[in-house]
Amino acid sequence: MNLLEVFKRYPDQEACIEHLELARWGDTPRCPHCNSEDVARKVEADLIGRWNCHSCESSFNVLSGTIFSKTRIPLQKWFLAIALMQDAKKSLSSHQLARDLDMNQKTAWYMQFRIRSQMATADGGILLQGIVEADETYVGGKPRKGNRRDDDTPAPRGRGTSKTAIIGAVERGGRVVAQVASDLTGAGVLRFIRSTVQPGGSLLITDEYRGYRAVRRYIRHAVVNHSREYANGALGSVSVS
Numbered sequence: 001m002n003l004l005e006v007f008k009r010y011p012d013q014e015a016c017i018e019h020l021e022l023a024r025w026g027d028t029p030r031c032p033h034c035n036s037e038d039v040a041r042k043v044e045a046d047l048i049g050r051w052n053c054h055s056c057e058s059s060f061n062v063l064s065g066t067i068f069s070k071t072r073i074p075l076q077k078w079f080l081a082i083a084l085m086q087d088a089k090k091s092l093s094s095h096q097l098a099r100d101l102d103m104n105q106k107t108a109w110y111m112q113f114r115i116r117s118q119m120a121t122a123d124g125g126i127l128l129q130g131i132v133e134a135d136e137t138y139v140g141g142k143p144r145k146g147n148r149r150d151d152d153t154p155a156p157r158g159r160g161t162s163k164t165a166i167i168g169a170v171e172r173g174g175r176v177v178a179q180v181a182s183d184l185t186g187a188g189v190l191r192f193i194r195s196t197v198q199p200g201g202s203l204l205i206t207d208e209y210r211g212y213r214a215v216r217r218y219i220r221h222a223v224v225n226h227s228r229e230y231a232n233g234a235l236g237s238v239s240v241s
Helices: 005-011 013-025 075-087 096-099 105-119 186-196 208-219
Strands: 040-042 051-053 131-139 164-171 176-180 204-205 219-225
Touching: 005 075, 075 096, 075 105, 131 219, 164 186, 164 208, 186 219, 204 208, 208 219
Parallel strands: 131 204, 204 219
Antiparallel strands: 040 051, 131 164, 164 176
């Protein structure tokens, strides 16, 4: 889409939000916090695109959980930035983008970073769906034994190491998304799942790590007990919440 088309199709903030709502929810808006459909649009004239959830009593808009979340930059400029980046034959610098959109270079760089990160995740913004399995791994070389020969203390593995953590999600029979995990607390895990997995109609399968408990308010969640089994194709004996 060229710049003229962006201006014509998305002339103001309301048109941009309307497009995002249709693309994200279709005819069934959902709360991004609890995935409930029991929602209602706010009627205040100055709150364009705000919704109330009657299930978890939160307020949200279609930008929640996206690269546009909490932005103060007009959505039309975001759409223009995406169009400019897609149409650029070579890499578009943040200085050039700042000049094109009449903003400072730091803001342009921030926008480019978020757009490129999303393009590199889940096929450019298409969320994983269906049965999705998530797990973490740790990289950085094999654990070494102690220097003393009589040191029989096992070297730490997995979550007990100082290696780099990688968190990933795989769509059953489909795509894979993985990234370096700087935060494997419940909040960090939930951010990753929200950015990669479509909650509606999906089931997330993980191990018993407590960090995954935070996703239960966002998506159906099944747990595999690795002390008994490492996979369960039928989902018959896993715990679903």
